[in-house]
Amino acid sequence: MEKSRKKFTDLIDKAIATANTMDRDELLFSYKGILYPVTFCSTEVFRAMESFEARSDDVILAGYPKSGTNWVGQILNDLIAIFQMKTQNKESNVNDELEEFPYLEIGDIDKYKRMENLPSPRFMCTHLLPENLPRSIFKNKAKILLLVRNPKDVATSFYHFCNAMSPLPSYETWDDFFIAFMTKKMPWGSYFEYLSEWNKYAADENVMTITYEELKENPVLGVENIAAFFGISLTDEELQSVAERSSFKSMKKNSQKTHGAFGNVLFRKGGVNDWKNLFSEDQNEKMDKTFEEHVGGTKLGTKLKYEVYCKA
Template sequence: RLRTKKAFVDEINKALAKSEGLTLKDLLFYWGTPYPATVCSVEMFQALENLEARRDDMLLVSYPRCGVNWLIQIISDLIFTTIQSKPRMKQIPSPRILATHLNYDCLPRSISKNKAKILVLFRNPKDTAVSFFHFHNSVPRVPSYSSWDEFFSEFMNGKVVWGSCFDHAVTWNKHIEDENTMIIIYEDLKENLTASVKQIAEFFGFFPTAEQIQSIADSATFQAVDNKAEETHGAVGSILFHKGKFVYILLKNLFIEAQNQEMDAKFKVCLDGVKLGIKLKYDVYCKA
């Protein structure tokens, strides 16, 4: 685990180093969708097509700033607690944790062919936007936006890295009933972490004791994760894990009425009434 943790931090630091001096335009690599040029390339997408998924792979998916690093923490603890696995692609013993921000349609074909299990985490889009803006304008070496208004316009038009969060959601909604896919909501995870850990464990075929579930949940609270963020994610850790508090303060300060209305309308067009839209509880978490 220590070796894997160090490799993960090293990859984050490499991406940050590549970001230094780039403009926002330089940061975008287009492969149909805008991706971050610091971690994506033609060669990477070609290699992705040939990735051989294993049936017991654990694929974790979210749009950026929606909690995939949080899921990695939970699943790592779950594996370590229940089977003492110690984690490289072919060299990594099963089960492997694979994490991505990709849409379903961009995944390697072997994922669906081999029916690897996919856990997809969604967060309400207004908090997602604010968190994404905060990340860009807080992380050293990552190019910043000149203003919230500039970012909001690019975000709504899908011109940020990883593209449109609404396109991402619409694509995954088509697979919400797939037997190898489970969709969970960030706000539900935060509200009842212990129950969510149990649900995640059972989906992946782990059956830890009640004590083990509680221990994993205790280690995955915002406070606990934040306390060891620098160890697990290096210098950027404190920004990746921000305790989930600033969003609710900044949300009211950043969104003007016209922007609230624009996002409400976008949600209505894309997700209103569909199963994922209902699970997101937009009226609870997003209505101004």
């Protein structure tokens, strides 16, 4: 069920090589008030994406950077492969090429035309705010799996990621990064605004929210719930297999094959509560206050169990 990731690794390698020739202040550009990395995204691609026509059976994963989208993407790709074997009699070939880079906003302007020819169900992932997605996703009632993670671990993971990935601005200290994270200077925007905006869709019947933490606590139940949401039936054996293949240990072991040199950066720890190694008392208080202001008492805010995962 594992597709070749050559397109994935080629795009990443090219972005890294280009970024290595650039100054830090050249790495990001602004589109509609949000920063994006220039080696991954472009204004032309964002405009081309507006005409993308979603299908009702598209499988869409939405999550802010460092929320676990590569992990859950593995789960969804496996579920789609099982679905295709059962319903289309289509044997999965481990050497199949990944048809497109899975992130909707990353690629070239012809990507969306090529995607018209892909068989259903198509898998796509995005870090975008809901209002910046193609309108057809909501009009055609495509199902969206919304993945959220406690903001302190998101910030911690993002900090290490930025310092290991040349297409993103690096930071000399954690304190410098924390200021950027809290003042909307991150690629793909503010995580708190992300949560606040997606909260408006959290009760929609075509949106299912799952947290990084609950999936960590019970991967088998998480996979079972995700499969049910997308209408994919699994045997107990298939369920166990998908959960095992998507474990951090398994994905880290296969990361060179699936993500190339990028794998070492992507699969760093995959844990919960790493934020306790970085946050000062003052930073804890600032983030607690910001979280409460943006999503305290909301559906997403409650789902995140902030009191459990983010209190010192």
